[in-house]
Amino acid sequence: MAFLGIDIGGTFIKYVYENNQIKKGKFYVKDIVEEGDREALLDVIAEIFENHKSKAIGVAVAGLIDKKTGLITNSPNIKPLEHFNIKEALEKKLGVSVYVENDATLAAYGEYLYGAGKDSQILICLTLGTGLGGGAVINGHLLTGVSGSAMEIGHMTIDKNGWLCHCGRKGCLEAYVSSYGLERIYFFKTDKHIPSSEIILYANEGKKEALESLEEFSRYLAYGLMNILHIFNPDKVLLAGGIPEHYPAVVEMATADLKKLAFPLPFRDVSIDIASLGEFSGAYGALGLAKTKGGGK
Ligand SMILES: [Zn+2]
Numbered sequence: 068m069a070f071l072g073i074d075i076g077g078t079f080i081k082y083v084y085e086n087n088q089i090k091k092g093k094f095y096v097k098d099i100v101e102e103g104d105r106e107a108l109l110d111v112i113a114e115i116f117e118n119h120k121s122k123a124i125g126v127a128v129a130g131l132i133d134k135k136t137g138l139i140t141n142s143p144n145i146k147p148l149e150h151f152n153i154k155e156a157l158e159k160k161l162g163v164s165v166y167v168e169n170d171a172t173l174a175a176y177g178e179y180l181y182g183a184g185k186d187s188q189i190l191i192c193l194t195l196g197t198g199l200g201g202g203a204v205i206n207g208h209l210l211t212g213v214s215g216s217a218m219e220i221g222h223m224t225i226d227k228n229g230w231l232c233h234c235g236r237k238g239c240l241e242a243y244v245s246s247y248g249l250e251r252i253y254f255f256k257t258d259k260h261i262p263s264s265e266i267i268l269y270a271n272e273g274k275k276e277a278l279e280s281l282e283e284f285s286r287y288l289a290y291g292l293m294n295i296l297h298i299f300n301p302d303k304v305l306l307a308g309g310i311p312e313h314y315p316a317v318v319e320m321a322t323a324d325l326k327k328l329a330f331p332l333p334f335r336d337v338s339i340d341i342a343s344l345g346e347f348s349g350a351y352g353a354l355g356l357a358k359t360k361g362g363g364k
Contacts, residue, residue: 068086069084069085070125070354071085071119071124071125072084072177072352072354072355073115073125074126074127074170074173074349074353075127076096076129076170076349077097077129077145078095078097078100080096080108080112081093081094081349083353084354085358092115094115096111099111100145105147105151113160113161121163122164122357122362123358123360123362124163124361125166125168125352125353125355126166126167127167127168127173128153128167129145129169129170130143130145131214131215132215133214134212134214134215137154139151139152153165154167164360164361166357166360168353169200169211169215170194171192171349172202172209172210172211173348173351174192174342174348174349174352175190175203176202176352177347178190178192178305178348178352180352180355181344181351182342182344182351183341183342183344184204184342189206189299190303191301191304191305192305192306193291193304193305194307194348195245195307195309197245197246198245199220199244200221201219203218203301209356221239221240223294224237225238225240225291229242229243230242230251244284247263249263249284250262252284253266253277253280256276257276263310266281267281267314282320285324286324289322293329296330296333296334296337297329297333301333304337304339304340305340305342306339306340307341307345311342321339
């Protein structure tokens with residue numbers, strides 16, 4: 068039986084297809100997203116499906132999916148999908164069962180089924196990208212919440228008078244631990260605004276301000292990890308996204324700070340690692356969702 072997992076991002080649509088073996092790919096869609104062309108976006112998915120016929124499709128989207136109405140709410144990077152029922156639309160268009168879930172939640176599920184989170188009892192996955200996403204898989208089950216809005220870890224407040232977050236609140240963890248958070252930390256040190264990828268490049272070249280910025284970034288990350296440890300007592304926390312992938316030292320630095328901050332008991336039993344599926348973790352999770360819900364593991 069064949070299954071398809073699709074991850075709709077603001078820049079790319081990625082897919083992972085399983086039919087005896089795994090195949091993956093991606094399509095550039097930034098222009099479509101910016102034009103706000105919902106139909107064109109659905110056409111890209113239809114094209115992927117045409118070439119990868121499957122029994123069911125799992126879809127990962129950046130945004131909250133209201134469990135009661137099926138509508139996608141708050142999807143700042145993919146405006147065409149806001150207040151839209153993508154499950155219904157795709158099922159009608161493709162004539163196959165479609166299951167939709169938040170992308171960070173599915174990134175955790177992907178890592179649990181196919182990546183660095185295999186056999187984890189309580190797995191938390193943090194996706195450090197433009198924003199900060201969180202997902203949890205507990206005893207093999209996705210933690211999605213009653214409404215579909217669980218695990219908004221990026222928006223836990225770590226300083227009530229802190230920096231402004233993209234969500235409009237002050238002092239969210241994401242305001243510090245995200246690519247724009249890192250850019251802001253660097254800006255306050257140097258008065259220069261450069262992309263996070265460049266800061267990482269400078270840090271890898273050993274440049275002082277960049278190294279200091281990533282140290283500070285890691286300290287904020289440690290506070291987020293401390294809260295996660297105290298609430299979930301997980302055995303595994305995985306960090307996904309460009310920053311930990313290209314500058315893995317943040318994991319060691321944050322873990323060293325975490326040791327000083329957290330209760331010793333949950334610290335003893337957790338391991339903090341880098342996610343292993345890279346940019347495809349969400350698509351792998353979507354594939355897992357299609358298999359779990361769409362019949363036949
Ligand atoms: Zn926020």
